[in-house]
Amino acid sequence: FEWIFGHNLWSIKLMDWTVSSLGLWFFYLLASQILSKKRALVAAFIWSSSLILSVLSLNTTPDVPLILFWTLALYSAHKALYQGSTVHWWLTGLWMGMALQSKYTALLLPLGLLALLIIDPTLRIQLKRKEFYLSILIAMVIASPIYLWNAAHDFASFGFQTTERGSSFGLSKKSFGLLGGFLGSQMLVIYPVVFLSMLSLCGVWLKKLWRHKRFPAGNQLFLAVFFVPTFLGFTLISPFYWVKINWLIPGFIGGILAISMFYKSRWLPWH
Template sequence: MDFFKRISQQRMSAIFYMLMAIILIRICAIFIMGPMPQDAYYFFYAQHPSLSYFDHPPAIAWLIKASTTIFGKNIVAIKLGDSILSALTVLSVYLLARLFFLKNIAGKAVTLLLSTLMVSVLSLISTPDAPLLFFWTWTLYSLYRAIFEERRVYWLYSGVLMGLAFDSKYTAVFLPAGLILFLLISTKYRHRLFSPWPWLTIVIMVLVSAPVIIWNYENHFASFAFQGSKRLESVGSFELNPRFTLGLIGHQLALLIPVLFIFLLRGVYLSLKDWGQKRVFPEKKKFLLSFFLPIFLTFFLLSPIYWVKINWIMPAYISGIILIAASVKEKWIEYQVIFSFIIHLGLLAEILFYPFPIKSDDTWVGWRALWQRTEIYKQKYKADFVFSADSYKSSATLNLYSDSFVLGQNVIGEPALHFDYIGTNLSKLKGKCAIFIDSDPTFKNIARGEPNPAKLKPYFQSVNQLKPIIIFRNGKPVRKFLVYLCHLYNPFPLGKNPMSQIDRKHQLTFIKQKSTSYPYINLKK
């Protein structure tokens, strides 16, 4: 019997309603949750069309451009785009699971997936992982058709889908790696390595990835260097830090919910043990393992020496969940859904009432109020421009609301991710006055901060600290922003280019003479 029908019957009706409640919480959060800095930053991508971007490929910009074009330029539209694509990914996982199992087991796989915080993150926070997982899932679907059903046209589809996955996020390199690994370990299909089809698939992937490759070529391979060689340099230092591994385990337990994560590890271990004890091992299990183990093991092995972000392993869980779905008994699925329901109730309470303030800029609280207060300061002191210097978060999120463009930390000679590549001609700002917003996420009090930050001195003739912007929630201060009025900007202190502190090998295109204005469409609601 179909698993979805079973969970709607009397014995499991509570589980069914809990699962529906989890989905409803996600839908409600679309409309009541404020913008995350990631939403703002990738909207910034969409407002500056490009073949690719400094820190990520362009698919997330395509998604946000499409959603804001259809639903309007507002925060809800951004989150709707993410949520709709995530729902399509869940449907795609069901269709993929049906290739391996009957409806009952495929239903189990989707129930497990829907119960995770991973789906909530993908639905409510804009990241390149949303399009990546969509195209990743369809790539596996297409490769299955090509390999197990011997339908040659699907090799071509697989190449296109792999390319689109790479246009979403560089993690997609694990797709051709997984394909080659499977063909190497497969006794039945190894001969396909000597046919042109797998290699044609990879060639097509490269062709579809052309926007990313061309952008990197035109910009001295800045993005590849940022995501590749720079991180490899950090790994090369080889300083063991067990807390990184513990942090990764904790994050993955939260992302999948402990029941599923433990069963996933158990299921993969038993599969490998079974493979080691048998000469014959199902080819379809080898296929699923080939797209789980490489990415999962790579990042876990890196974790003692490098901080692995919570979302990097996400693609592995598509095939991993399908692999273990048949072995998870309904009792444990019940526990998984109950855990997830409780966690999502807590998430809803946090969004609505914010009982536990987040000591980080990665929050949805206070951005509109920050913009409103910043506008008051700008008008009162007749400042010519506003900028911030906390990577991208304050600048990007203020830009959601502001009619005039809020600049990044390249104003004071610091690398500013894709803010460095939009054609801002800083020399046009010489002699102007600015408002500098400096977030203090771990503030201890609401008093003024450092009177004259050293990083501002070389670029402005004088700096005066203004009253901090304090954001209150439930009568308590939850966010603090230091504010400085900066006079007479000099973009080239001591005759030096403000990018002189940055590795110019990778960011030679900082100041482009393409634009003297800052076109932007705000998201005022």
């Protein structure tokens, strides 16, 4: 964008808006693969009207490309798994690698994909095929500058994200305030009815797993493996550590699609 519009604030903000808009478009395309047309539109409305997406479309942070590449990874993975597209296996690897270049949270993409193939008996055959492993290899190659930079700088970035953050993890007098601040901020950026719907859906899935030893199936499982670890994981650690307002964003993508399967039209005025 700077090549076209010059080195200025407007070109940077235009890039943020363009990348966010592309992410929203592919979110709708992903929704159209999973949901009916009406529910895909509902999902797109929920995501596009969220405060967090509006802020990110004008704010230059690693979350801007992360949202785009995370969405693209889910879009291509769904095409590869359920439509048998070999090309989309390679694209899945590309998008996962680019997402990792954006933010380390994207490590949950290949882990989620692996969990999906292990849990779903209809997809387990993919573990015997080369496409899955080549997509992971592509992702690792694309993300290799991260390893090379860390190797040349005493693994400073890895150390900050693990040891340094872990040193301040634990219960304290601030735990109640941390939990309250987390819940309040998340309901602000994604709206209470959406956040509570996602939290409720996680509860329903976990209840079925506990009582009936049964995972969600089909598209619900596809969304769950990319939604629950991020959303529920950060929610559970929020009393022990200051969870930043933007950390749950990748989980919102799968979460919004999941709740849109059941979302009631009468809830929209409360959105």
